[in-house]
Amino acid sequence: MPNWQEFVGQRLSGLALDVAEKEEVHAELSAHLEESYESLRAEGLAEQAAINGALSQVADWDKLGRQIQSARRRENTMTPRVNRLWLPSLVTLLVSIFLLPLLESLGLNPQFFFLVGHHDRTYGLSVYTVWLATLPFVGALGAYLSRRAGGTRRAIIISGTFPALAFFAVLLSVIPYMGLLEHRLDAGARSVFHTWTSEFRHLGVVAGWVLLPGACLLIGVLAYIQTLRRLTQRGVSSV
Amino acid sequence: MIGSGIKRGTAELAVLSVLQDGPLHGYELARRIEQQTDGALRFTLAALYPMLYRMEQQRWIRGSWETSANGRWRRCYRLTPIGKKKLLPLQREWAELFRALQQLTKAAHA
Numbered sequence: 001m002p003n004w005q006e007f008v009g010q011r012l013s014g015l016a017l018d019v020a021e022k023e024e025v026h027a028e029l030s031a032h033l034e035e036s037y038e039s040l041r042a043e044g045l046a047e048q049a050a051i052n053g054a055l056s057q058v059a060d061w062d063k064l065g066r067q068i069q070s071a072r073r074r075e076n077t078m079t080p081r082v083n084r085l086w087l088p089s090l091v092t093l094l095v096s097i098f099l100l101p102l103l104e105s106l107g108l109n110p111q112f113f114f115l116v117g118h119h120d121r122t123y124g125l126s127v128y129t130v131w132l133a134t135l136p137f138v139g140a141l142g143a144y145l146s147r148r149a150g151g152t153r154r155a156i157i158i159s160g161t162f163p164a165l166a167f168f169a170v171l172l173s174v175i176p177y178m179g180l181l182e183h184r185l186d187a188g189a190r191s192v193f194h195t196w197t198s199e200f201r202h203l204g205v206v207a208g209w210v211l212l213p214g215a216c217l218l219i220g221v222l223a224y225i226q227t228l229r230r231l232t233q234r235g236v237s238s239v
Numbered sequence: 240m241i242g243s244g245i246k247r248g249t250a251e252l253a254v255l256s257v258l259q260d261g262p263l264h265g266y267e268l269a270r271r272i273e274q275q276t277d278g279a280l281r282f283t284l285a286a287l288y289p290m291l292y293r294m295e296q297q298r299w300i301r302g303s304w305e306t307s308a309n310g311r312w313r314r315c316y317r318l319t320p321i322g323k324k325k326l327l328p329l330q331r332e333w334a335e336l337f338r339a340l341q342q343l344t345k346a347a348h349a
Contacts, residue, residue, distance in 0.1 A: 024314070025288075027314075028265060028288070028313075028314045029284060029288060031264075031265075031266070031311070031313055031314075032265050032266045032284050032287075032288075033284065035266040036266065036284070039270075056283075057283035057284040057285055058283070058284055058285045059285065060285075063285075064284075064285045064288075064289070067285075067289035068288060068289055068292060070289075071288075071289045071290070071292035071293040071296065072292045072296065073296075147303050147304070148301075148303065150301070150302055150303050150304070150314075151303075151304070152304055153304060153312065228305065228306075229305075229306045
């Protein structure tokens, strides 16, 4: 069977569309050709005849490219990537950030856990359990917004887990300056800070602000995709 | 066989009418229209997608990537509230047109 994706990609490589949108058009059209080909094969046509039959649907690829470009021209200035990726990601990030003080104002404070490390030193960990419990819903919200705007699977997953990615990016830029920050603190604060900047600091901070929230967000995204899959299997017809 | 000019005019109505029954991806949409019109309306890939994209721009339909019944990742189209509102007047307009044409042909034969 031909590689339809590659074939369409070559024929419509000149589409002046956003990269994501171009990929989407390629994927959609190649899926159509693939199904046409399979249908013709199922009718008993030989491979080459089925390929020719599927390809006969497009007489002029350049013309089709122009028509698609003209049809997809946006009246608004927002690119599909903004609608499908950046806006849902921003919403997910803002909701997850503002949920923290909101929950605290409702008296749902973080829980403290104490771990004993080397030399019997005790490390305090604050875990925002209630906040973490809300994150699957935030992840699902991001996934929903992205999908509603026609986002691809990748865009849906990134939109839903974006806060964890953003926290990670922030941490990467902050961690190198932790030592400097500690130096500027007074002695009392430094001892408290020291427990935080100990050997567990990177793991603890990354786990608390990236891995755990990321996992919670991802649970929401996957639950959303799974629910959607179940619903569409009931409602969407296919060959 | 219906001529291409009329086909073009009825194409949007056909898409909206078929999507009324539920979401479909492009290939299945074309197949359904062909089946339901006994082959009178046939959409090739080249005719279908520019129209679907235009209708999506007009917000009559909305496309989103979904897993179809056979487990494939497909872009499925569904009617939007705007599309639903558009469908009834379109159906009425076309019904009136065909009624007028029938009257005209009857009068010509009389």
